[in-house]
Amino acid sequence: MNKPDAIRPHAILRASERDFIFTAQPSRVVFAPGSLQRLPQEVEALGARRALVLCTPQQVALAEATSALLGSASAGVFSGAEMHVPIDSAWRARRHASQVGADCAVAIGGGSTVGLGKAIALESGLPIIAVPTTYAGSEMTPIYGITEVGVKKTGRDLRVLPRTVLYDPELSRHLPVGMSVVSGINAIAHAAEGLYAQDGNPVMSLMAEEGIRALAQGLRGIHRAPADMAARSACLYGAWLCGSVLGHVGMSLHHKLCHTLGGSFNLPHAETHTVVLSHALAYNASAAPQAMARIAAALGAPDAATGVFDLARELGAPTALRDIGMPQDGLPRVLELALSNPYWNPRPLEAEALKELLANAWAGVRPGH
Ligand SMILES: NC(=O)C1=CN([C@@H]2O[C@H](COP(=O)(O)OP(=O)(O)OC[C@H]3O[C@@H](n4cnc5c(N)ncnc54)[C@H](OP(=O)(O)O)[C@@H]3O)[C@@H](O)[C@H]2O)C=CC1
Numbered sequence: 053m054n055k056p057d058a059i060r061p062h063a064i065l066r067a068s069e070r071d072f073i074f075t076a077q078p079s080r081v082v083f084a085p086g087s088l089q090r091l092p093q094e095v096e097a098l099g100a101r102r103a104l105v106l107c108t109p110q111q112v113a114l115a116e117a118t119s120a121l122l123g124s125a126s127a128g129v130f131s132g133a134e135m136h137v138p139i140d141s142a143w144r145a146r147r148h149a150s151q152v153g154a155d156c157a158v159a160i161g162g163g164s165t166v167g168l169g170k171a172i173a174l175e176s177g178l179p180i181i182a183v184p185t186t187y188a189g190s191e192m193t194p195i196y197g198i199t200e201v202g203v204k205k206t207g208r209d210l211r212v213l214p215r216t217v218l219y220d221p222e223l224s225r226h227l228p229v230g231m232s233v234v235s236g237i238n239a240i241a242h243a244a245e246g247l248y249a250q251d252g253n254p255v256m257s258l259m260a261e262e263g264i265r266a267l268a269q270g271l272r273g274i275h276r277a278p279a280d281m282a283a284r285s286a287c288l289y290g291a292w293l294c295g296s297v298l299g300h301v302g303m304s305l306h307h308k309l310c311h312t313l314g315g316s317f318n319l320p321h322a323e324t325h326t327v328v329l330s331h332a333l334a335y336n337a338s339a340a341p342q343a344m345a346r347i348a349a350a351l352g353a354p355d356a357a358t359g360v361f362d363l364a365r366e367l368g369a370p371t372a373l374r375d376i377g378m379p380q381d382g383l384p385r386v387l388e389l390a391l392s393n394p395y396w397n398p399r400p401l402e403a404e405a406l407k408e409l410l411a412n413a414w415a416g417v418r419p420g421h
């Protein structure tokens with residue numbers, strides 16, 4: 053008689069997943085089309101009385117509408133969010149929040165705006181409500197990034213973790229397809245590195261695989277039909293899962309390279325992730341075969357590294373650093389920075405191999421070719 057398949061954790065779990073400590077982070081998620089309308093109740097639930105609405109200069113209309121929704125609980129709009137959170141933008145925002153007596157901030161926009169909210173919270177402890185309009189996933193992490201004198205520094209601090217996240221797929225309806233694709237691949241990168249993280253665990257791995265699957269399918273749907281709200285919901289769901297993974301477990305070489313490229317060469321964040329990810333996965337493939345198998349399965353591809361490269365190409369995203377503003381003569385500096393203060397990585401960092409990785413990413417070579 054056939055026995056049902058036994059559960060064999062030692063066969064399916066990699067070493068770090070058989071022996072782990074997991075501390076779940078507190079965050080409240082409201083996920084629904086139209087969930088922005090719940091903002092006044094969510095501000096009240098935090099015990100806040102005056103919420104400052106944060107945005108980029110281009111999203112003022114949405115921020116003003118959000119402020120109007122809050123009525124007397126609004127402390128107005130601060131529209132100085134910028135990519136990579138330059139330190140002076142953080143200073144200005146902190147000063148403004150204090151001047152208007154805000155006891156809460158609502159960050160409505162992409163990862164840049166959420167990042168500004170985090171920079172305020174880092175100093176003041178102000179509770180943040182995040183309303184993401186891209187798929188970057190920052191809203192689920194206690195990670196902040198601030199750029200000062202050409203170097204992006206990141207850190208973890210629970211004070212910056214948004215207390216409440218309103219996921220409203222309607223808000224990303226008009227996010228351009230190109231931006232949707234690259235921010236979705238940014239989120240896929242969180243999950244991919246989570247699958248080989250030193251401090252990974254089985255629950256995060258499940259979320260990572262599901263997140264990659266949801267994003268790969270959702271992004272293909274948006275590419276076919278930008279207003280497909282089921283596809284947009286799938287991407288936001290994937291962003292939630294992948295962001296949660298990044299929030300709970302460590303990042304490795306891929307994120308380090310992207311932070312270096314973004315902070316020191318001001319490259320666009322999500323596009324940089326999109327170009328670098330396939331090369332970072334190729335570099336780590338031999339050291340993390342189980343993770344690669346799970347990434348490939350979630351992408352519906354035979355191989356993780358080429359699967360990511362092909363997904364980007366299929367969806368019309370950039371695949372070469374030279375096409376997104378990276379000067380070739382800056383590559384040695386990237387290598388130097390990446391080696392000087394590295395994140396843990398499953399494969400030891402080898403200067404020659406990393407040089408080749410960067411050269412391939414710069415030229416847009418398909419991994420393995
Ligand atoms: N700490 C963390 O855990 C994480 C942090 N990040 C950080 O987030 C930033 C990247 O986030 P990302 O979201 O990609 O970048 P942005 O927030 O810069 O947004 C990217 C682009 O999308 C546009 N956009 C955003 N929302 C909409 C919308 N609803 N409709 C139309 N256009 C829209 C923005 O326009 P506009 O400029 O007009 O607003 C911008 O041009 C980086 O600084 C990165 O470091 C990313 C992931 C995780």
Ligand SMILES: O=C(O)/C=C\C(=O)CC(=O)O
Binds near residue numbers: 204
């Ligand atoms: O730069 C930050 O805010 C910190 C982390 C990230 O950006 C994660 C990422 O590289 O997407």
